[in-house]
Amino acid sequence: MILDIIRKCENIVSHYVYINRMYGLQDEEYRLSRLFIDDNAQVYSISAFNKGHLKQWLLTNSDVHDYAEDMDDISLPKLKYLEFVLRFSKLYLEPSDSDFCISIVTYNPKPIHLSTLQSCQPNQYCFELLHSSPSTAYALSHRLLNILIRHQMLRCYLKSPEEDSSHIDLLCAFMYRETVYLARRGFFVRDMFLEHIAICAMRGYEEFHRRNWFNKVLSWINDEGCIQENPNCEYNTTSLLLKRNAGDEVMRKKLRRELRNELLKECHDHPMALVMIVLAHGIRYAVHYMSEVTYPLI
Structure with missing residues (x-):
């Protein structure tokens, strides 16, 4: 199958x-x-499971963003985080910028050998975007996604193999802190929770491989095999957007219509794609450790 x-x-x-x-x-x-x-490069660059790579970043501050401590003690309000999910200023990575910077990866020459990394084709615009601050929510995960696509599909680096690896560790450490925050606050943005696990688990960080997280994800799948975003997230996100467009009744009607349509859908496309990746990570993790178990002879 x-x-x-x-x-x-x-x-x-x-x-x-x-x-x-x-x-x-x-x-x-x-x-x-x-x-x-061609998925050969991706298969070759799958990371082995590891422990402790994120340790130096998990209890420290950096210039990634200013809200890590508030997430750690779960004092950051849910609506404040939803603003991060929606908001993109010039220091955040716009979705269109992310798509462009991913798409230009294809201009890099194919790697001579998959076991070695070569320098990525330079692009100052994307380089500055991928290393700017602050980074939260989708801006954070898409910075990492851009770097990983270069690393795992074209086997190239932006700064150096060592610096890129350290930067990946840093980004995933902050994504882990966000993931824990979302879990402790009731998984109120499922798509964001899933995206952080889907991307960072590819690097083998065992912090992201939690049995209770995989079980929680399974609980969101209905009998038809579909998953929806948390309804409260849909309501609250729409509420924030309605406030932004207080003087535009045409847009407000459109937002209400979109909310109704989303709530009626049984399958939400992006969470569905992420669920398949997250569960694949869970299966890989289980198979890996099952192979290390020695069963007694009967």
């Missing part, structure tokens, strides 16, 4: 690349799709 799923996914990617080929490499979406054709 798993092999069948893999083959179907390969067919979907190949078909998607094929139908967009006419746009060429000048098209951002076509460039993004091409990144996923």
Whole structure:
């Protein structure tokens, strides 16, 4: 069954690349799709499970953002965090900036050998975005995603192999602190919780492989195999957006309509994709440690 799923996914990617080929490499979406054709580099760069890599960052402050301590003692209000989820200033990584910086990875030459890293093709605009502060919520996870795609798909580094590795540790440490905060506050933004685990667990950090977290994720899946965002998150996010657009009744009607549509959906696309990745991490972790267990002969 798993092999069948893999083959179907390969067919979907190949078909998607094929139908967009006419746009060429000048098209951002076509460039993004091409990144996923060859998965050899991704398989080769899967990180081994590790303990303690995040330790030096977990109880320290840095310039990543100013709210880590408030998250650690869960004094940060939920609505304040939701503002981070929605807000993008010039120091945050805009979704369009993230997509662009991911898409240009395809311009890097293919690695000569998958066991070694080469320097990424320089782009000062993206370099500054990926190393700027502050970073919270999606801005934080998309900085890491950009760096990991370079590292794991094209086997290249932005600064140096050592500095990039340290930066990945730093970002995942702060993502872990956010993940713990979300868990302790009742998993009030499921998509964000899932995204942090999905991305950082690829690096083998055992901090992200918690049985109770995997069980919680499983509890969100209904009998049809679908998952929805936390309804309170949908209500509160829409409430914040309505306040932002207090003088625009057309936009307010649109926001209310979108909320109704989201609440009626049984399957929310982005959380569904993340759930599959998160559960794959859980299976890999379980299989890894089951293989180390010696069962007595009967």
